[in-house]
Amino acid sequence: MSAADSYRVxxxxxxxxxxxxxxxxxxxxxxxxxxxxxxxxxxxxxxxTAVAEEDGETAESDPSSEVGKTPSSxxxxxx
Numbered sequence: 001m002s003a004a005d006s007y008r009v010x011x012x013x014x015x016x017x018x019x020x021x022x023x024x025x026x027x028x029x030x031x032x033x034x035x036x037x038x039x040x041x042x043x044x045x046x047x048x049t050a051v052a053e054e055d056g057e058t059a060e061s062d063p064s065s066e067v068g069k070t071p072s073s074x075x076x077x078x079x
Contacts, residue, residue: 004050043070
């Protein structure tokens with residue numbers, strides 16, 4: 001298998017996101033992603049995997065490095 005056909009996003013509210021459970025979203029075709037279900041003030045941790053499909057078989061990559069983000073409805077002032 002070669003290039004990624006899609007991506008999967010996994011999310012947790014605690015560090016150490018695992019990919020053994022259900023992904024937050026699947027079949028993402030671009031590098032940009034917005035989590036429309038995140039709540040302001042809650043920190044979320046994300047990892048992404050690449051998925052390749054060939055001859056009816058699916059292979060998922062190891063997860064990316066974890067990233068933590070906390071959305072806010074009132075972003076800080078820009079300098």
